[in-house]
Amino acid sequence: MIRGLDQAAKSLGIAPEANSTKAKHSDEQSNSSDDIPMMYRAQVKGRCSLMFAGDNEDLETWKDEWVNPNPEQPRYQKKQPSLGLDGEIYRILVKFPFRLVSNCGQDSIIRPIIGKDGIPYLSGSSVKGLFRRACNTIQTKKYCGDDENLVPSSLGFRFHGAYPVGDWGGTQKVTVWRNGETITEVRYRMLDVIHPQQERQVGSDKHQKATALASVSLYKPTMIFEFSSSDTNVDWTEVEDIFWESIALGVGGKTSIGYGLGGYNDCHPAGVPKSKVHIALKGRGVSPTLRSDEPEFRPNLFKASLRGHFRRLLAGVVDDLEKLDPEVDRLFGSSSSPGVIQLSWQQKEVNYSIFGKTQTFQAEGILHLNATRDNDVQLIEQVLKFSFIMGGFGKSWRRASHELFYKTYKKFEIGCHWELSSTNWSWMLIKSTNELRTFLEGIHQTYAKQYASSKLSSQNWRESWRPDRLSVYATVTRESKAIKLFHDDIYKYTPAIGGKNLGDKRPKFISSVWHRMLPIGEGSFLEIITIFHAKREEWDHHTEGDQLYKFVQSLENQGLSFTWGNPKPPAKKAKRMIPNPQK
Numbered sequence: 001m002i003r004g005l006d007q008a009a010k011s012l013g014i015a016p017e018a019n020s021t022k023a024k025h026s027d028e029q030s031n032s033s034d035d036i037p038m039m040y041r042a043q044v045k046g047r048c049s050l051m052f053a054g055d056n057e058d059l060e061t062w063k064d065e066w067v068n069p070n071p072e073q074p075r076y077q078k079k080q081p082s083l084g085l086d087g088e089i090y091r092i093l094v095k096f097p098f099r100l101v102s103n104c105g106q107d108s109i110i111r112p113i114i115g116k117d118g119i120p121y122l123s124g125s126s127v128k129g130l131f132r133r134a135c136n137t138i139q140t141k142k143y144c145g146d147d148e149n150l151v152p153s154s155l156g157f158r159f160h161g162a163y164p165v166g167d168w169g170g171t172q173k174v175t176v177w178r179n180g181e182t183i184t185e186v187r188y189r190m191l192d193v194i195h196p197q198q199e200r201q202v203g204s205d206k207h208q209k210a211t212a213l214a215s216v217s218l219y220k221p222t223m224i225f226e227f228s229s230s231d232t233n234v235d236w237t238e239v240e241d242i243f244w245e246s247i248a249l250g251v252g253g254k255t256s257i258g259y260g261l262g263g264y265n266d267c268h269p270a271g272v273p274k275s276k277v278h279i280a281l282k283g284r285g286v287s288p289t290l291r292s293d294e295p296e297f298r299p300n301l302f303k304a305s306l307r308g309h310f311r312r313l314l315a316g317v318v319d320d321l322e323k324l325d326p327e328v329d330r331l332f333g334s335s336s337s338p339g340v341i342q343l344s345w346q347q348k349e350v351n352y353s354i355f356g357k358t359q360t361f362q363a364e365g366i367l368h369l370n371a372t373r374d375n376d377v378q379l380i381e382q383v384l385k386f387s388f389i390m391g392g393f394g395k396s397w398r399r400a401s402h403e404l405f406y407k408t409y410k411k412f413e414i415g416c417h418w419e420l421s422s423t424n425w426s427w428m429l430i431k432s433t434n435e436l437r438t439f440l441e442g443i444h445q446t447y448a449k450q451y452a453s454s455k456l457s458s459q460n461w462r463e464s465w466r467p468d469r470l471s472v473y474a475t476v477t478r479e480s481k482a483i484k485l486f487h488d489d490i491y492k493y494t495p496a497i498g499g500k501n502l503g504d505k506r507p508k509f510i511s512s513v514w515h516r517m518l519p520i521g522e523g524s525f526l527e528i529i530t531i532f533h534a535k536r537e538e539w540d541h542h543t544e545g546d547q548l549y550k551f552v553q554s555l556e557n558q559g560l561s562f563t564w565g566n567p568k569p570p571a572k573k574a575k576r577m578i579p580n581p582q583k
Contacts, residue, residue: 038062050109050214059214063191066118067169078119080165081224089160090236092225092243094263097270099192101217101259102126102252110215120168120218122252124159127225131159134246156230162223170219187292189219217259244268256333256343258299273344275368276377279384279425282364285416286395287352295352295359299345301394302367307332310383316465317448319457331376341380342370355403358412364421382443385428389439390530391514392416400517405480409487419519431520433474433563436528440472440564462512462535471552471569473529473560480517481558482529494547496538509538529555533569546572
């Protein structure tokens with residue numbers, strides 16, 4: 001074991017002790033563990049912890065030890081080999097426009113299998129699996145064989161896996177001001193972030209901290225896929241045709257949120273996955289950021305919104321978690337299996353800018369959705385329409401864009417704004433309060449009919465979508481009538497509205513109010529305010545008392561009218577006084 005660690009240390013340029021056997025008995029041995037690379041340490045507190053994506057010194061050290069940058073030729077980068085048939089090996093080059101992720105199944109962090117010199121790779125079995133997806137029966141026998149019955153391919157075909165060439169780490173030099181001087185730092189975009197938010201956002205009874213978890217994904221990698229065959233008569237043109245068809249379905253994990261999609265090279269344009277629903281969208285809002293605070297538009301925001309809203313709609317008619325959770329996982333996937341809904345974002349353009357103190361994005365593209373069963377397609381169409389009409393997608397989706405609709409507010413961007421970038425998808429639009437009422441009533445009845453038992457019941461969550469638990473107000477307007485209310489000195493320190501109590505520097509509560517400025521054409525908008533009143537205690541201002549009815553009155557004073565839900569939100573229950581036996 002010590003010899004193995006010595007060899008590992010030598011490969012990373014760390015000199016081992018001259019006499020390991022004696023050293024383990026010496027006083028110096030107690031400190032020698034500091035010389036062991038992070039990759040070979042136990043994932044326990046005090047030794048190495050790679051999981052958390054915040055200010056994590058272990059993660060930074062591990063990354064630096066791994067990539068070992070060298071300006072001439074970083075050892076973690078391979079040069080591009082010959083393509084096509086080169087001796088017995090046939091190589092295909094594929095470029096990916098976003099990220100690619102796979103998981104070795106080790107440690108406490110999602111990371112690829114790591115080969116020689118720290119270079120990640122996809123195993124041959126993984127490549128064989130994605131290739132098989134695009135094969136017909138005859139092609140499967142020729143190239144893949146029958147693994148279950150241990151029958152090899154009839155052509156003696158082999159899958160050698162895939163590896164990146166050039167820079168897969170997203171290396172970039174950044175100039176920063178530190179300790180009174182300007183310095184240049186090398187940063188890597190390969191350190192990715194997973195930020196689970198479902199339970200907090202939906203408001204279920206499960207307690208979930210807003211913890212950002214680290215992972216490693218290859219950033220805009222160029223991959224080399226290698227194959228060979230013992231048969232010299234292989235039709236490599238057919239192999240490439242099958243290969244590119246399989247690549248269009250996505251490579252690696254997280255393909256439903258954009259990872260491993262859009263593979264292409266100079267001879268093959270990116271393939272678009274087959275879809276039954278595709279919507280051209282353009283939007284803007286607060287940009288997601290990496291650990292380095294660099295902005296990055298991440299297509300997973302669409303899946304997160306759709307999954308969250310489906311969960312809200314289902315929670316309004318189903319009170320049995322053993323029925324609710326499996327249906328959510330069936331559609332959108334879980335840690336144990338993929339979902340039946342496939343999503344992909346075909347990006348046309350994305351731009352980043354600064355508004356006040358906030359990094360923002362503007363993006364345009366086509367959202368593709370697909371499923372085998374037509375019933376599931378129709379279901380996801382409804383969820384997509386609900387998401388688009390009632391809020392939007394991405395960070396701060398509960399608010400309309402302040403940059404667009406509150407021109408005098410320059411501190412930082414709050415909210416988002418999404419619209420259709422083509423008139424071909426008019427079925428996504430509603431243009432009046434009556435149409436909004438019909439849509440909301442229809443989608444609730446659809447879920448009640450499909451999922452509810454004979455007696456309608458719901459989850460006791462903050463945002464369960466049931467009409468007696470919420471109120472929707474709306475009006476047709478050319479500019480926002482309600483946006484200034486969110487900055488009222490009382491309302492912004494009412495947890496259910498502004499998410500904060502007096503003295504809070506950052507929101508500590510999820511707001512129980514949604515605000516949407518839905519474009520309806522010719523410079524007009526349907527302004528929609530959704531109010532959830534299940535958590536009545538969060539409607540209390542610390543000195544001014546219950547603000548629910550006052551907020552509703554403020555909306556009505558601004559011209560918004562009740563549209564759907566509960567026209568008379570329940571009064572706050574009086575606290576029960578317990579008699580004091582001492583009196």
